[in-house]
Amino acid sequence: MAFRNLKLVGCVIYGRGSFNQLDEIIAPHRKAGAPMIFLVDHFFEGKALASRIPISGNDKIIFVDVTYEPKTTYVDDLARELKETFGIVSGIIGIGGGSAMDLAKAVSLMMTNHGSSADYQGWDLVKSPGVYKVGIPTLSGTGAEVSRTTVLTGPAKKLGMNSDFTPFDQIVLDPELTADAPANQRFYTGMDCYIHCIESLTGTYLNEFSKSYGEKALQLCREVYVNKSGWDADSDEKLMMASYAGGMSIAYSQVGVAHAVSYGLSYLLGTKHGVGNCIVFDKLQDYYPEGVKEFKIMVEKNNIDIPQHICAGLSDDDFNKMIDVSLGMKPLWENALGKDWEKIMTREKLRKLYEQL
Ligand code: NAD
């Protein structure tokens, strides 16, 4: 068996207010005449955070549309526009949730790799390191700040550019930035982390490395969503570290049933990652009995709405498309159900599961 030689994020700064050090952090990476490009979640257009971005020279802020999860066409357009306008850039800085961070990673890679980002959806297809890239989360949970992937929807598939060149060179973990996120959104994205932990800790790929991070992340999620009433500054800090540790946990193991099923929803219906995972996990008591029980307690306690009946009225064709996408996620199923997963998760069984969502 070959062990994975895990490529990690280059530098990490953590702390309330650490965003204020961004200027000095990026200064050594500035190249003469080449701007820093800030890809900022469109939510922050006109907000206080946007005016705190340390622009200088010909730097540019681009507010990115994250209404839909990142598409390869959007990545290609952004990279082409930057190459046409500036030739080279000093770096790409993504500020936002998982979507804005993934866009930043992908655009950085497409500044130096030829063709379309769709050509690199898969494992270890990226040829050259991208330009300097920084990730600054404003929502906690996805683990996109630490992962070696950037999840993109392409013409043929929804799949990440997984490579050793994908992780950020620098991340800025400032819990202050997540303070004002709407409660439902913050819960859906936070549950992405909770679900990463459950899927990693109950999976067949589990090892001590993943377990160490997964257990810590799970404990932090519980402190935020089970033990407390209401949200405070401490919750922002805990969930930010939960996201980091949860990301580290799955980096050396794998996710499971909720993610495999949710990918089908996202492909067919455009359901976003966080809420999609919640919709699926809510119905997975046969696979994760303890986790689902606790999940329902957290939903109730935090007064969250989980959408129901989103698959009502879909055609056989639609169900088959989702089933194809889902069963294509082989490592996820193998992690969740073991080597014989194909005998356990039949198309009929998966169809029944989708019908409940
Ligand atoms: P998101 O980035 O899609 O953002 C969700 C919504 O929250 C958007 O409307 C956004 O504008 C808004 N928002 C972000 N920060 C806010 C703030 N502080 N206050 C108010 N609103 C704010 O949500 P997400 O759940 O963080 O990310 C999901 C994306 O991450 C998906 O595209 C998914 O594929 C990707 N993802 C990537 C990885 C990875 O390893 N690369 C892992 C998991 C998920």
Ligand code: ZN
């Ligand atoms: Zn996830």
